[in-house]
Amino acid sequence: MCGILGVVATTPVNQLLYDGLQVLQHRGQDAAGIATAQAGRFHMHKGSGLVRDVFRTRNMRNLTGNWGIGHCRYPTAGSAYNPAEAQPFYVNSPFGLMLAHNGNLTNSDELKREMFLADLRHINTNSDSEVLLNVLAHELQEHAKGPRLESEQIFKAVAGVMRRVKGAYAAVVMIAGYGLLAFRDPHGIRPLVIGSNEALGGTEYLVASESVAIDVLGFKLLRDIAPGEAVLIDTTGKLESRQCASGFPHAPCMFEFVYLARPDSLIDGISVYDSRVKMGEFLAERIRQKHGDLRIDVVIPIPDSARTAAMELASRLSVPYREGFVKNRYIGRTFIMPGQAIRRKSVRQKLNAIHQEFAGKNVLLVDDSIVRGTTSREIINMAREAGATKVFMASAAPPVRFANVYGIDMPSRNELIAAFRSEDEIGGEIGADALIYQSLDDLKTAVRSLNPAINVFEASCFDGSYITGDITAAYLNEIEDARNVVAPASNAGGGDSDDESDEEGGGQMDLNLVSQEDR
Structure with a gap:
């Protein structure tokens, strides 16, 4: 499981995303990342560890802009120890895209082969989230009719993703020059909600894994994003939504409630x-x-x-x-400790x-x-x-x-x-x-x-x-x-009685896309 956030606001969002990730910290403690956009440029910082350990004041200053996404990671695919698998992920072809994902794709190996042989795309990590990003990028390329995207083309691309991708996924995506995209798998296995806030400059929108982030950040809960639905919010705050897949039974994960x-x-x-x-x-x-x-x-x-x-x-x-x-609350995870006696x-x-x-x-x-x-x-x-x-x-x-x-x-x-x-x-x-x-x-x-x-x-x-x-x-x-x-x-994803994910610090990796900070 992971926690994801996406926001389009009228004022800088770096602090908002940081606070939201702390609210969702229970969904992932292994890595955290924030990406924002300003004047056509993406800014990102991510690294291993808790939100409070990954971000420092100098990192936050670089995360400028009024819209962005955030992610806190609990690995279920790929490597728990590879800082390159911290999210968000980025591609620049055919459009600049940043993606944060919660869930797990069940056909990621098949998709990797398809992308390498047919889509001519290369996956750099073992993360299925990078697979999802590249599938979306390819579908956008297939449906785009020029250098600028329109909402109809984006929704068609998401429909293409939902036809190809199997498993559970809730995702937030930054599309350079356009705005924020959020979508949920056709079964609605992983949760995703949207809220709004009336600000001086207009309506602000926040998408999150759980409604608690909407509440704590001062937004009003609008609704759940429906299974198979995509929501698109441009940088001016205009919201559109589209049902991109239908006919599947709505089946939320029972372990979310447990x-x-x-x-x-x-x-x-x-x-x-x-x-x-x-x-x-x-x-x-x-x-x-x-x-x-x-x-x-x-x-x-x-x-x-x-x-x-x-x-x-x-x-x-x-x-x-x-x-x-x-x-x-300050004891390391028991599941990474060798031997039953130490556990x-x-x-x-x-x-x-x-x-x-x-x-x-x-x-x-x-x-x-x-x-x-x-x-x-x-x-x-x-x-x-x-x-x-x-x-x-x-x-x-x-x-x-x-x-x-x-x-x-x-x-x-x-x-x-x-x-x-x-x-x-x-x-x-x-x-x-x-x-x-x-x-x-x-x-x-x-x-x-x-x-x-x-x-x-x-x-x-x-x-x-x-x-x-x-x-x-x-x-x-x-x-x-x-x-x-x-x-x-590996960790037991649920059950306090079995190796609960406690807070644990970790190293950092600065991946700011504007400039490498002197550390």
Whole structure:
């Protein structure tokens, strides 16, 4: 997953994009980049690390102009350690284009071959986002009738992209001399919203991965960009939109609601916070019906994203809710640490138990999901060491059994604790006295109840059903082989209980297109 922003304003946008990326930092901590435009020139700075680490005052001064895009990266394709894969990406033929992308293309290898052999384009990195950029550039070249673009030609080019590209994508694009383009894949797997602001110089527009960025930056949420829709905003603030692909089921990613998105966001008309309340409601009913013999003294969430579901669950079961763990937010990611012993040590540095909340009690721990099980096992041990009599574990999501190919970097299936085990076997592996999973039907019903117009969800990591229809066993095997080779660089894309993406600093790389700053 990644966070993307695009803005057309009446005043300089560098600070606006910086602030917006900080709001979306939870969507990607490995790299960040901002590109702006002024007087026909692009300016860009990007590098590895958190937003606060990548940008300094001297970088921000170079990012001049009243429109631009931003990106914070969490790698799901390419290399996590290659600073050249920080976004935005740039091409200058046939038009100057800057692109930032959230999602994952499932036919990127095929597209690379097509572009090399037929489109005569060369891809410089392993990133599928660069593939998407070059496909768009080629389609613009095919539909342009001269040196200047018109909106009709741009929309036709996006329609061409949607015919060729498969997978999940939400993108913002700067088109030199024209303005900002934003579009979303025909299934609407990854989220994208648009907001506006009435300023002295006219109407300003902001496109973002989540509505929380619209709110925090002082814009008014207009709507979600529809699946298969493209929105075009020229540098004067004129907005046009066009449906470029249709006839596909709208299928937002279920993991956005379970874990990825901030609770104060709205996605496709659904409050993420309310969806997690509903998850707690349905999970409580499941415990009441199928595990009514459990004597639970206290409900304790595993911070952070499980809190909402845990509070509602405790209320529905009439059991006290307590905060039993304190989280240290300044510990590096456990998934890049070699060896289970070091990983376990890191888990203990990340979370510490408040002993009086556990001593002599039957404790129900609630998490948003369980991916590897490594952290769940260690947390259960911590609860026992803190004096818990019994430790039960509840997951607001169903068992994660399959690879995700649409922009969440799940571990290799061999690393997924639920991939080849029953629920009883999983409970034994993590050392729980009882393990309760949300059912997939209940999860879908819980989220759908907040917007009945959404009939389908992309839930492949739970059920192995891939909405785009192009995922074969051979494709999944290739992914498994690739991830097994680079396992130290992979992360569980969701689940606080399994190697959550914490903040981590990194190096910088100045790619300002106007001048290389003397560093």
